[in-house]
Amino acid sequence: MRVLITGAAGFIGSHLCDRFIREGFYVIGMDNFLTGSPNNIAHLFGHPSFKFLHYNVVNYIYIEGKVDVVVHLACPASPVDYIKNPIHTMKVDSLGTLNTLGFAKLKGARYIFASSSEVYGSPHVHPQPETYWGYVNPIGPRSVYDEAKRFSEALCMAYYREHGLDVRIARIFNTYGQRMRIKDGRVIPTFIEKALKGEPLPIYGDGLQTRSFCYIDDLIDGLFKLSLRDGLEGEVFNLGNPEEITIIDLARLIVELTESSSQIVNLPPRPDDPPRRCPDISKAKSILEWEPKTPLTHGLVEVVSWFRDRVGLSL
Ligand code: NAD
Ligand code: UDP
Numbered sequence: 001m002r003v004l005i006t007g008a009a010g011f012i013g014s015h016l017c018d019r020f021i022r023e024g025f026y027v028i029g030m031d032n033f034l035t036g037s038p039n040n041i042a043h044l045f046g047h048p049s050f051k052f053l054h055y056n057v058v059n060y061i062y063i064e065g066k067v068d069v070v071v072h073l074a075c076p077a078s079p080v081d082y083i084k085n086p087i088h089t090m091k092v093d094s095l096g097t098l099n100t101l102g103f104a105k106l107k108g109a110r111y112i113f114a115s116s117s118e119v120y121g122s123p124h125v126h127p128q129p130e131t132y133w134g135y136v137n138p139i140g141p142r143s144v145y146d147e148a149k150r151f152s153e154a155l156c157m158a159y160y161r162e163h164g165l166d167v168r169i170a171r172i173f174n175t176y177g178q179r180m181r182i183k184d185g186r187v188i189p190t191f192i193e194k195a196l197k198g199e200p201l202p203i204y205g206d207g208l209q210t211r212s213f214c215y216i217d218d219l220i221d222g223l224f225k226l227s228l229r230d231g232l233e234g235e236v237f238n239l240g241n242p243e244e245i246t247i248i249d250l251a252r253l254i255v256e257l258t259e260s261s262s263q264i265v266n267l268p269p270r271p272d273d274p275p276r277r278c279p280d281i282s283k284a285k286s287i288l289e290w291e292p293k294t295p296l297t298h299g300l301v302e303v304v305s306w307f308r309d310r311v312g313l314s315l
Contacts, residue, residue, distance in 0.1 A: 117160025173240025177216025207248030
């Protein structure tokens with residue numbers, strides 16, 4: 001079985017490449033290194049089951065030979081990254097989705113789209129089930145990401161309905177783990193770096209906003225199951241950990257785990273920062289037979305140890 005993974009040099013993509021290879025697949029990884037790094041996949045170069053294509057998915061995609069599964073992960077995922085690259089973000093989750101869907105159709109491949117909890121925007125329903133349509137500002141700074149994910153989901157469903165393509169949509173909630181860029185601006189790498197350096201942890205707003213963080217190994221299990229199970233055409237699944245925490249409690253937890261003397265500093269709130277975020281994963285539990293196994297504290301211990309060795313390097 002051959003799988004194409006776009007965004008292969010990114011945080012999630014690189015772990016997914018590892019998993020597919022370990023399970024006996026041949027992996028074609030594609031990336032343009034916008035927010036990913038060759039370091040994340042350096043261990044795979046020269047592997048007989050891995051080929052890397054340095055390519056921008058916004059352009060027409062063609063690869064010789066059969067491809068059984070396409071996983072479209074390419075897209076900046078950190079708000080700092082996508083707000084810095086607004087047009088690229090909209091292209092990669094519109095033209096990039098179109099190109100990868102067209103390629104999957106040509107090959108008769110199954111198609112997995114990496115969507116996001118951001119499709120729910122600032123939700124009025126809590127926790128968020130897949131049936132909730134969301135509450136999204138179409139012109140705010142986050143809209144380049146949120147609306148591109150929503151457009152991509154609609155495009156996936158159009159390919160499913162018009163062409164019968166086997167598409168599956170994963171709405172991924174905040175995921176953390178090894179290989180995140182320490183300076184990518186997302187909350188966990190930022191807090192860990194600051195805590196390890198003894199610098200203040202910056203909190204946007206009062207810190208009472210919540211997130212629910214999923215450890216990378218758990219997410220990869222979910223994505224892998226979603227890719228392999230038969231009979232899930234046109235289905236959408238929340239993939240995330242329902243263990244919800246306020247950002248201020250997250251900051252305190254990271255200070256404690258790193259035995260840091262860092263203080264917390266409050267900065268002005270970010271525009272359209274969702275106040276609450278927690279997945280309802282009943283559907284994934286019952287149909288995919290998937291649920292996360294790693295409590296936040298356990299995952300953070302692993303990640304702190306990984307970052308501790310790298311905090312001096314600008315990864
Ligand atoms: P990441 O930024 O680490 O990885 C994205 C990868 O895509 C990078 O390697 C980047 O270089 C690549 N890329 C960007 N534009 C490209 C292009 N035009 N052509 C080829 N490659 C391109 O982010 P991540 O956390 O690994 O997220 C991966 C996917 O999962 C994204 O689609 C993201 O929206 C989705 N997601 C992630 C999270 C999370 O918490 N990590 C949550 C929700 C959704
Ligand atoms: N956040 C923060 N300080 C930081 C980075 C993020 O307080 O240095 C907050 C941010 O305002 C949001 C939450 O942490 O409420 C998660 O932010 P992140 O950028 O990780 O992802 P998001 O869930 O917003 O996409």
